Amino acid sequence: MTLMVYVCKLDIKEGGIMIRKTDYALRILRTLSDGGLYSMKALCASECIPQPFAYKIVALLRNAGLVQSLPGSKGGCRLAGDLRDFTLLDLIRLIEEDEAINLCLREGHCCEWTQAQNEPCRIHGALEDVQRKINAVYASYTLHDLILGKTK
Secondary structure: OOOOOOOOOOOOOOOOOOOHHHHHHHHHHHHHOOOOOEOHHHHHHHHOOOHHHHHHHHHHHHHOOOEEEEOOOOOEEEEOOOHHHOEHHHHHHHHHOOOOOOHHHOOOOOOHHHHHHOOOOHHHHHHHHHHHHHHHHHHOOEHHHHHOOOOO
8 A cells, every 4th residue: 555645835925815915014004094194114113014014014904905005204104095985805805816715725736645545535615605605795895994993
């Protein structure tokens, strides 16, 4: 009898389903939601975010039309988009690039178990259902709802 061992690299997102970068993005948007212009230093101090992360996150938010960056000594960043137009799911996809709760749900993933067993994985099907439900909940909250404390 031949024993086949498959080693999978665990892909755990720091802090649970939502990664820290998404949390930082929400914090940045929370501060900017008052309509003010903030230097990166003030923004980071206000939300306890390391500056290297903040610069990367603000760039993503700027590219999505949520944040405007103004250069110069009197510059900074401010909210540019309407938080009602963006959902938590939109933000997660923007920041994380992949909202999959498990590695097997990622596009192009090759499942070692399915290959070894030569049959479909029932766990995968169940996880797809869980992912759809999580995405529906994420999509039901606008950033405005989350940041300004509106609950469903």
